[in-house]
Amino acid sequence: MNFQLTIVKVGGKIIEEPDSLNALLKDFSRIAGYKMLIHGGGRLATELAEKLGIESKMADGRRITDEETLKIVTMVYAGWVNKNIVVRLQASGVDAVGLTGADMNLIVALKRPVKDIDYGFVGDIKSVNSKVLSNFLSQGFVPVLTPLTHDGDGNLLNTNADSIAAETAAALAYDFNVRLIYCFEKNGVLRNKNDEKSVISTLDKELYQQYKNEGIIKDGMIPKLDSAFRARAAGVPEIVITSAAGLNAGGGTYIQ
C-alpha cells in the first residue's frame, strides 16, 4: 500500500490576509503524513501592478502576462507569497522548501500558442518531475510550489495554480495515495453562491455537466473543476473542494 500524501492548493482571499493565511498554515501544519502546498497570489499581483501603474489585463479569468507583468508575478508569487509561507511553516516545525517549476527543472511548460488571444508568458504544463518531489517528501521536506513554470529555454511562465495542483497530484499518484484539496474562501462548490450551506457534497462528471448547462456552476469554478476532473481521470483517488476550515474537519465538495 502506498503512503498517503495530502496536496493542498490554497488561493483566493485566504492568502491575501495575514490572519487567514496564518490560520490556514496552522491547520496545514497539523496534517499528518506526507504533504505539499501549492499557492496562488493573483490579487496580490494585481495590487502591486496597480501601485506601479501597470494595468492588469485578464481574459477568461487568466492573466495576460507581458514582460512587465511577468516580473510582477515572479516578485509576488516566488518572492513575497512563497517565502512568507515557507518562513511561517518553518516556525511551525514544518520543514518547507519553496520551489518554482524552474527549480530543479520541476515543471516544464509550453508557452501558450497565440490563437485569438496572446496570453504572453503563460504556460501550459508539459511534464512534472515527480521524482524530485518524491525525494523531498521521503526526506521529510514539505514542498511549497509557486505558480510559475519554465519552458527550458530560459523563460519563466505564469501557470495556473489549480492546474499545477492537478498535474502534480496526477504525477505523484503513482507513488502515493494522493488526497488533493482545493482550499478557498467558500465551503465548497455551492448550488447558490450566496448560500454557504448549499454545498454540493459530491460531484461526478454527469452532474457537473448538468449544473453547467443549468448555469448553477459557472465562471471561475469551471477551470477549477476541469482541473479537478483531469486529476481524477489521471488516477487521483480523493479530491475535495473546501474552505480552510474544512482542511482537517472534512466537508466540502468531493469529486467522483
Next chain:
Amino acid sequence: MNFQLTIVKVGGKIIEEPDSLNALLKDFSRIAGYKMLIHGGGRLATELAEKLGIESKMADGRRITDEETLKIVTMVYAGWVNKNIVVRLQASGVDAVGLTGADMNLIVALKRPVKDIDYGFVGDIKSVNSKVLSNFLSQGFVPVLTPLTHDGDGNLLNTNADSIAAETAAALAYDFNVRLIYCFEKNGVLRNKNDEKSVISTLDKELYQQYKNEGIIKDGMIPKLDSAFRARAAGVPEIVITSAAGLNAGGGTYIQ
C-alpha cells in the same frame, strides 16, 4: 582528498544588466565540478523602492530594513533575481535550485540587536545547514542562494550576501576543497580605484591592515574583505576577489 567545490558570489552591476548577467552565467555554467552561486541585488531593490515611493535608508553600507523594505527585498532577491538566474542556468544545462535561508531551514540568523542604529529585519548568521547543501551538490544540483535568512520564529531577515558566501564556504570546507570567488565589476582589490590594472595580487592580514591604515582600502571593500578573511580563518583554502572575466581566466586578488 575532498572534491573541489567552487562557490561564486556575484553582486554589484553584474546582475543589474541582462547582458552582463548572461555573460556571467555562461562563464559560471562552464565551471567544472561542484558549484554554487550566491547573488546580491541591492541596487535593483533600491530601484523598485523608488518606483513605489519608499525611501532606501543605508547605514555603513547596509540597508535599514523596515517591514516595507523587507517586502521589497524579498520580492526582488527571492523573486525576480533568484528565479531569473535559475531559469537561465536551467537553459544552459545547469540543474539549479534557488533557495533562501528559510527554505529547508538552511541558514538561521539572529535579528541584529539595536545599539546605535536599528537595522530592522537584518540578520547576522548563526548557523548554516551544510548537510542540505552537500546533499543537493552530491545529487548534481546547483544551489543558487538569495541573501535572505530567517530567525526560526517566522521572520525573514535581510542578510549580507558576502557574509552568506563566507559562512557557507566555511561550513562546506569540512566536506569539500572549497574555492570561494567574489565576483564584481572590478578586476580585484585595487591600489588605485581608478586604475583597473592596479590589482593587489595577494593580500594577507598584515598587508590588509596596512592598506586600511593608509586609506588605500576603504568603504565597501572593508566588509567584503572582512568576510573573506573570516572564511580564510575558518579553513577555506582558496579565496579570490575578481571580475566576471576572471571567473575562468584567473587573476584578481588572492586572500592569504
